[in-house]
Amino acid sequence: MKSIAVYNFKGGVGKTAASVNLAYEGARSGQKTLLWDLDPQGASSFYFRIKPKIKGDAKRLLKKTNKALDQIKATDYENLDLLPADLSYREMDIVLDEMKRSKKRFGPLFEALEEEGYETLLIDCPPGLTLVSENAMIASDLIASPIIPTPLSLRAYDQMTAHAKGLGIKKDRFAPFFSMVDRRKSLHREVVTSFIDAHKALNSVIPYLSSIERMGLSREPVAVSEPRSGAARAYRLLFEEIEQLL
16 A cells, blocks of 8 residues: 655645545546545545544544544545544644554554555645654655745755654655745746755646635535646646656
8 A cells, every 4th residue: 555645844835635636636546545634624524525523532543443444434536535534633642652653653554454455545644743743754655745935835844854854754755846836926936946956856836726725615626626727637747746656
C-alpha cells in the first residue's frame, strides 16, 4: 500500500483541497483508495458529506485496528472510502506520547488497511508541529506538501523540512508543490520558477481558481463538479506526477 501524507504546518495553503482531489484521482485511476481525515476540523469529511464522529477514542483507533476499520465510511465514488475526522483526535498527541516513538505508532493501522485491500492511503494531516503530524510523516512513504508562492511560505517549508530532518526524515521524501498560484502576480511567477529550479519540487502547479473555492458549496472534488476546469486538470497532473515518485 502506498501512503501519502498531505502536510504543511502552515494552515490555509490548500492542504485539504489537495487531499480530497488527490484521493479522488487515486480512486478514479482504479486503485482502492482511503482518505484518512486526521484533522479534527473535519474539512475532508465535510467535502464528502460524511459527518465526523462527535465522540470517539483516539487510543482505541491506534491500538485496536478493528475499531478503526469499523469507522471507515464509503463515499459516493467507486474505490474511494473515508476514515472520517473525530473530535478525539485533539487528544491524539497525548495518546502518541504514551506510545514509543516509532513507525509502529501508525504501523499496525497501516498494515490492517493493506490487509483490507487498500492500495493507496491519503492522509489529510492537521497543521502545526504536533506528534500527530510528526508520526504521519514518519509512517508515510511520501509527504506531499503544498506551498503558497510567497517568501513566508517558503520560509515555513524550510523550517518544516529542518524539523523533519531532526526526526530522521530525509528531504527526498518530501514532494513540495505550489498551491493557490496566481500567475497574474509577478511575485508568484518569480517564486515558482526559482523554487522549482533550486529544489526537487514538483512541476505540477495548483492555480488560484474559484472552482476550487466552490468545493465548499458543491462538496465534491473539482473533477466531479467541474470536470473540464483548469483545476480538475491540475489535480490530475499532480496525482500523476506523485504516482511516478512511488
